[in-house]
Amino acid sequence: MPLDRLAAMFKALSHPQRLKIIQKLCGCCAPGAACTTRADGLRCCAGDLGADLGLAASTVSHHLKELRQCGIMEVQRCGQRVECWINPAALGQLTAFLAGAVSMHPAATGGGHGRSKR
Amino acid sequence: MPLDRLAAMFKALSHPQRLKIIQKLCGCCAPGAACTTRADGLRCCAGDLGADLGLAASTVSHHLKELRQCGIMEVQRCGQRVECWINPAALGQLTAFLAGAVSMHPAATGGGHGRSKR
DNA sequence: CCTATGTTTCGATACATGTCGAAACATCGA
């Protein structure tokens, strides 16, 4: 995974509103899961996110685009609405980078340069 | 950990050059560790980083400030030079956030909303 | 076909970021 792409993903997480979106989507559903009904309060269409965040629809759309373009989120048109969900694998790549870096660090448990590298 | 601080840390990681710095510093040393001598190629003073990245000294200084202000990196003047090193705990907080989010996700292994929540 | 609802695109505005070179600051060694 090239550093440019990792940096782009980290950039998508570099805004509090987008972190809120992540949290909400992670407490939410895969597409087509049972919980996509609104009654559960778990539905993840763009408008609901905007209401939660107190942002204009256009601003939310902008944030979703950021998250989508770097692969952290995916969307699907579903009638009038656009449902969105997290791609956990993308977040996994970020964790892998961070964990990998720390494990190289001498302070890592088992600690020596490159021991248990990766 | 408030979202604002997490976002600030992610922002510090949102640039490829800064990720390179992280990688280099993680392959490097805690302050005062034996490997701070240059012979090992492991020394982490600002100038060496600049040479590696091909950036002007002032630009490197700017990047280090970013990483320092959000707690990801720490520095210490050591004679003429400024040695810098990673704070692994800060990276750990980012991993914790990501891992925590993913574990909430229905696709997480063991997978149901909030099962094995944290 | 028309209207209502939800989303995206467009244009504008204010602010932040990355980069450089020049100048200032800090420390060492003669």
Add this chain to the structure above:
DNA sequence: TCGATGTTTCGACATGTATCGAAACATAGG
């Protein structure tokens, strides 16, 4: 004290970002 070396701050510039409202697009339902 003076010069050499390393780092930071300053000013400038170009580019990117967050936000909004208005307008355009998409879909559902009468």
